[in-house]
Amino acid sequence: VLAGIERRRKLLDAPIIEGVTSDECCKVRGMITSTLPDAEINLDTFHFVKRYTDSLAGGKKNACRGAIAKDITESVIELRANKRDGVLTKYWPKEEQVARLSAAWAKWSVHKHLWQASAAKVHEDQLNHVKNGCLARARNDIASDGSRIESSHKGWNSLMRSHASGLEMLTALGHDFVLRRNIRIASDLGESSPFAASTYGCHHVMLVDDIARKWNGICSRRASAIHALPMLQAVDSGESFGLAWTEYTSLAPAIKKELADTFVFEVDADYQDGIEFLDSRRLAPIFQAPAIPRVSATPQPRMTASATPQPRSTMQPSVTTGPPAPTYHLTRSERLYKRATGADPAALKFNDEEYFAFANFRVEHQLRTHEMTPAKIVKFTRQFNATLRAGSVHKDPRAILSMLLTLEEKVLERLHTGDYICGSGTDTFWKKQCEGFTITSAAKAGTETKGRKPAVCRRCERLMYPFGKGGQGNHSRDCCSDGAPQKLKDAVPWPQPDRIFINGKRFDASAFFNALATLDGMLNSGTEKPLEYERFWDMVSSRVIIADGKAYFKLFSDLEVIASQTHVVQVVDSQNVLCLGPTPVQPVSHSS
Structure with a gap:
């Protein structure tokens, strides 16, 4: 989005963008300044004040809520905006804001009964924002706050x-x-x-x-002297509005893709120990293009039935290739979604009966997100699917992990508030869910300290700090358990095989080719692929580009290739890539 805005600004020769206001200023500053280097990143006043009012005991029913919000607001704003008179909001300088906010907190913090236990930590965090200049404004003549986003x-x-x-x-x-x-x-x-x-x-x-x-x-x-009417200035910024493919669809991890041609894959001479030769009939299904066209170095023709790649073995691969069969029980939108992603929408969601069944399943097996390895996820997904009634759509492992995280978040919230009453008016269900949740003492303490929802990793779907601050077994701040970055411009589906990603900062080309060889062996023998190789399949297939008759794997711009392996990196269309080999002259025939 920001890249499109910047391209449009340059095409229109408009002034540089001087400021961006966000409710997560410090978290998104790096991502924004990478595209808008001259922009100042600020925190909006609405969320700044709301974090204080959310820490009040009793919430909106607190009798002092309005007075506290007024004092907090006036600690950072010198003059409020007045649209009728054309007056914009004027902010105090940073040093003045720090002094005024400290005074306002000293005034109200002495009344302990007004605040939740998390209030002191909330004030500390917001004061740090003020000290960093997140609430100050370099220019008061530009509207930089308001409720437009909300x-x-x-x-x-x-x-x-x-x-x-x-x-x-x-x-x-x-x-x-x-x-x-x-x-x-x-x-x-x-x-x-x-x-x-x-x-x-x-x-x-x-x-x-x-x-x-x-x-x-x-x-x-008519050569008339009448003034011409203003016309819309067309700006070709390369942007588009509507449905589009992303690098990775988090709700549909097992994306099936179709490619017009199959490839013969060869490995750099330095890695021949990992792979001798990769036959197009065996690894071709990995590199299948999506049904919706993607940008590649050369245009690709549409897949035909005769060009569908097949494994050499007579056994069928564990993941079917090619478009899913028509499903007439689905709505048009669901059929479109299934055609585009290859995933049945019903496999990614739970109805009421399935929700309560999984909640009881979680308690019975004492499931916890921080203990979920790829093998365990597959195991418990199969066990739960076996408990579903006949005719039910089996759930995807990603859906299972996502629902497990959702229940853990709700359990922590219930423990934090002490409210176990559900919609039916009883407390039996939530008390059962909260009992035996052994990690909650540390995790609950963390939520009480911060006063916010517990931190979660949306990539691997787990609580990040189940054992409290500094606890052993917590999620790393920089990467997930497979070593891939938690946040990356080009999202990587979780989990990936070991050692391909290192500490969220480096990429191991040798481990990548070894994983490719392992996957080749699985496809050749027809053995079932572990979950990490299913996701590896997804990652590789989404990053293949074709140029000059060769197939390349597009490397990640945010990750460094291990220094001893940089000689295998090539540059194609200004992108760092790994060469996977030439494409065959003729596509592989569907018939044997």
Whole structure:
């Protein structure tokens, strides 16, 4: 998104972007400045104040809530905005903010009964933001705060609630919603563009532009002295609106892809011990292109039945290749989703009966996210699927792990609040879920200290600090258990085979080729692939590019290749890649 904004700014020769306001200023600063290096990253006042009010005992029912919010707000804001008079918000300098916030906290913190146990830690965190200058503003003549982002979220929620629709209709409604919102904001600006002003708030932009072009054409043909109407300035920034492929679809990890051609894969001479020769009939299914076209070095023709790659063995691979069969019991949106991802939507969600069944299954087997290895996930997924009634869709391992994390978060919340009453008015269900959860003492202490939801890793779906601060067995801050970065521009599906990723910072090409050889052997023998090799399949297939008749694996820009292996790295289209070998002249035939 930011890259598109920056490209559009340069094409329009607009001033540089000087500031970005976020509710996670320090967390996203690096990602934003990598695209917008001149931008100052600030914390918005709404979330800053809300973190204090959320730490009050009794929540919104606290009698002093309004007075406390007022004092906290005035500690960072010198003058509030007044839209009627055209006055923008004016902020105190950083040093003044620190002094005023400390005074406001000293005033109210003495009343212990007003605060939750987490309030002191919340104040410490927010004071650090103020000391870092996150609440100060370099320029007060630019509106840098407000509720536009929050109201945008509210608008999307209202859109989905008010218009029950599928993916196609929601895409159209979303396009209209964004356009109306952008036009309204542009019209409200003090110095709106001539074209935005000419729309008078109407979001039928193409109609207004077409009328202006026709009018201007008539005026030019008649050499009239009438002023021309402003027209929409087209900017080819390379952006698009609507459904698009991502590097990795977290809700559908087992993405099946189809490729027009199959490849013969060869390994660099330094790694011949790992792989002697990779036959196209055996490894071709790994490198299948998605049904929705992707950008590659050369255009690829559509897959035909005769070109579908097959393993050399007569045994079928554990993951089917090719498009899924039509499923008429699904809605149009679900069929579109299944066609695009290869995953049955029902395998990724739980109905009420399945939810309670899994909750009891979790207690019975004492499942905990921090103990889940790939082998255990597969094992317990099979066990749970065996308990489902006949006709139920078997759950995907990712869905199992995601639901397990969801239940753990809810258990911690119940333990934190002491509220075990469920919708039926009884406490039996949640007390059963909370009993025997041995890690909760440390994890619960962590939530009480911070006053926020427990930190979780959305990549590997587990609590990050189940044993409290500094506890042994906690999730690393930099990487997951497979060594891959927790956060990366190009997402990597979890889990991956060992040693390919090291400490979330380096990439081991030797381990990569060894994993490729292992996967080749599994496909050749028809043996079932472990979960980490299923995800390895997903990662590799999503990063193959074709150039000059060769197949390449696109390396990660944020990761360094081990120094002793950099000689195997090549550059294709300004991207660092590993050569996987030439593509065959003829595709592999479907028939034996």
